[in-house]
Amino acid sequence: MRGTVRWLWAFAAFGALFAMIGLVTGSVNLSLAEVWNAVLHPGEDTAIGTIIWRVRLPEIATAAFAGAGLAAGGLLMQTLFRNPLAGPGVLGITSGSGLGVALVLLARPLWAWMPLPQDLMMTVAALLGAIAVLLLIVLADRRVGDGITLLIMGLMVGYLCSALVSVLQAASGAEALRGYVLWGLGSFGGMDLPRLPWIMVPVAAGLVVAITLIKPLNALLIGDDQARSMGVPVDRVRRIAIWTTGVLAGTITAFCGPIAFLGLATPHVARAFLRTGDHRALMPGSILLGAVLALGCDLLVRTSASGTLLPLNAVTSLLGAPVVLWVLLRGRKWARPA
Amino acid sequence: MGTTGMTQEARLITKELTIGHGEHVLLRDAGLSLVSGSLTALVGINGIGKSTLLRTLAGLHQPLKGEVLVEGKEVHALAATERARLISVVLTGRPQAGMLEVETLVGLGRQPWTDRWGRFTKEDEKVVHSALERTGALHLRQRTMDTCSDGECQKVMIARALAQATPVLLLDEPTAFLDLPNRAEIVRVLRGIAHDEGKAVLFSTHDLQIALDLCDRIVLMRPDKELWQGDTREALASGVLAEAFASSGVRFDAAYGTHRFLP
Numbered sequence: 001m002r003g004t005v006r007w008l009w010a011f012a013a014f015g016a017l018f019a020m021i022g023l024v025t026g027s028v029n030l031s032l033a034e035v036w037n038a039v040l041h042p043g044e045d046t047a048i049g050t051i052i053w054r055v056r057l058p059e060i061a062t063a064a065f066a067g068a069g070l071a072a073g074g075l076l077m078q079t080l081f082r083n084p085l086a087g088p089g090v091l092g093i094t095s096g097s098g099l100g101v102a103l104v105l106l107a108r109p110l111w112a113w114m115p116l117p118q119d120l121m122m123t124v125a126a127l128l129g130a131i132a133v134l135l136l137i138v139l140a141d142r143r144v145g146d147g148i149t150l151l152i153m154g155l156m157v158g159y160l161c162s163a164l165v166s167v168l169q170a171a172s173g174a175e176a177l178r179g180y181v182l183w184g185l186g187s188f189g190g191m192d193l194p195r196l197p198w199i200m201v202p203v204a205a206g207l208v209v210a211i212t213l214i215k216p217l218n219a220l221l222i223g224d225d226q227a228r229s230m231g232v233p234v235d236r237v238r239r240i241a242i243w244t245t246g247v248l249a250g251t252i253t254a255f256c257g258p259i260a261f262l263g264l265a266t267p268h269v270a271r272a273f274l275r276t277g278d279h280r281a282l283m284p285g286s287i288l289l290g291a292v293l294a295l296g297c298d299l300l301v302r303t304s305a306s307g308t309l310l311p312l313n314a315v316t317s318l319l320g321a322p323v324v325l326w327v328l329l330r331g332r333k334w335a336r337p338a
Numbered sequence: 339m340g341t342t343g344m345t346q347e348a349r350l351i352t353k354e355l356t357i358g359h360g361e362h363v364l365l366r367d368a369g370l371s372l373v374s375g376s377l378t379a380l381v382g383i384n385g386i387g388k389s390t391l392l393r394t395l396a397g398l399h400q401p402l403k404g405e406v407l408v409e410g411k412e413v414h415a416l417a418a419t420e421r422a423r424l425i426s427v428v429l430t431g432r433p434q435a436g437m438l439e440v441e442t443l444v445g446l447g448r449q450p451w452t453d454r455w456g457r458f459t460k461e462d463e464k465v466v467h468s469a470l471e472r473t474g475a476l477h478l479r480q481r482t483m484d485t486c487s488d489g490e491c492q493k494v495m496i497a498r499a500l501a502q503a504t505p506v507l508l509l510d511e512p513t514a515f516l517d518l519p520n521r522a523e524i525v526r527v528l529r530g531i532a533h534d535e536g537k538a539v540l541f542s543t544h545d546l547q548i549a550l551d552l553c554d555r556i557v558l559m560r561p562d563k564e565l566w567q568g569d570t571r572e573a574l575a576s577g578v579l580a581e582a583f584a585s586s587g588v589r590f591d592a593a594y595g596t597h598r599f600l601p
Contacts, residue, residue: 082434215456219446222433222498225398229429230502231422231450277437280456
């Protein structure tokens, strides 16, 4: 456990470092002193203050929360389905959210009469999409109960959702289409200070719930019935975990786009560092590491950007896909038959 | 064989227990009792319902009728945590928990006793340590599960059940897939747990030889007949085993308690 605590501190330190670099660098490079000054005086209407408070701080906060939330959701799914390849993206959960978002962004005439802010609509739609897919997966898991089928189902749901989105795209105007395509590339930017709570509050709540599930998640590692025999209310834990993942993936997807691989890969990177399957280490580890990796990806996106923005999804896929390949190739520890 | 000096009392009893799946009844109106300090083998042919009986006794499967009582409490009416303090279970199959350390896995057995975060007290640590010691798995405690052999893995799972500190311990085919020396060792561990710690231990097995040599009592499930239970010697003498396992290819030698395979 002592090694674990040291790693957790290291993750936190890297997170702080990346966040600091994120505040200093960008289209305009600032000095640490300038940043510090701007952070201490939030009210002042200076150019630097504007950059820090309107652009960079919100982006960093969004990245950290999104990374942490996706990683926690990925870990929840992997333990729940006892499948190392489970994650919000692979199981089609983000696709479900994507469909929800597409319905809001592309079929706006349908909603125009509703007196609700678009942020709320997007969150709710993405959430409903995520949870609908999750419920479908739970049903499938009960009926077939085999990991491969589940993953293929997730892929199929993904295709189905993107097909529906294509239909919507064909029928929508250029302006709406542009908005949707940009959203699909993924980005931690574009959130300003007043909109931050939309993502921070649900994600923080989801993280708190995920942390309270640590004890029963550990029991689930040795099987549902075995966990039941130790007094774990398995069905309730499953329900809570699924809703939590839905809220996490749904909210994050609504605001940042369908971010690939972070949720799936981060728990594996955490396992590689912490060398344990114990959620007392893995859950905080994945949460912190998720934030670190998201901040890192965001830095890559922004520093590469001299005029053209590298899509966030390209960066997360470039980093995440090799991790998954590595898991598949050395998956002995996970994929050992029962 | 079963006389250990400890007073033996019924830890688990069933009243008119009828089990099965929906319409399919596997066992009718059974009155089973497991006594403290004794190791009981549950035997019967494939598909007769040994696993269902164990799962029903453990509270994991609803009985069609009747009750299971542990220390006077009806198992199926108890809160999950309270039940977990009375009955521990080792189910078949190797858990897919490759990256879990042995010590952490055994510590899971403390879950019904720890707070909501699963924090350990000195007492919890002591229980885990002695459970590992009792099953002969203490030297494995720093290893991860994926480095354990099948026999070691079974010991760890038994240690986990032991850490749960329950008066009743149920195991579903703990010796399946093990080689002869490992089978003998596992059952001797179970025997030690029953005799030295006064637990009521019931395990299902297809290994009649081991059941007859190492167990105090036998519970026999028979097709279309009621449950038979009694002392091991009685099981041998009365010929119930010979009858239950009679088939054209096997002859049961009651004098030695062994099978002869006929060509």
